[in-house]
Amino acid sequence: MSQYIEWSALGQVLLYGIVVGAGLPTVFAIGVRLLAGPGAVGADGTVSRGRVIGAWTCFAVVVIAILGAVAYIAAGGH
Template sequence: MSTYVEWDALGNILLWGLIVGAGLPALFAIGVRIAEGPGARDEDGRISTGRKVLSGLCFGIAALTVLGAVAYIAAGGH
């Protein structure tokens, strides 16, 4: 069987798939939790600056990864 399945490539796809494909949504979810989770808003309904920066960082990394993927496609990697 080993000749029929490229196990090395498959292992890499699975490993990086989990890191990027599952990690990125998780990071985004952390951003959502920081911005809108329990205790995020004070009595006036405002979100503190610290939380805004942290959640913005999470969303920013996610957005940058998408842009990086577009650059990768454009560079002919796909």
């Protein structure tokens, strides 16, 4: 069986796939929670500055990851 499956490549795909493929949505979800989760909107109807900064940091991480992937595709790694 082992000559038919490249276990090391497969393991790496699975490992990094979980880190990136499940991690990025999680980061995005943290951003959403900071921006719109329970307790986000204060008594005056606005979201506190700290939460907004935190949320946009999360969204920025996702955007940078997407841009990085585009750069990776363009560089011919794909």
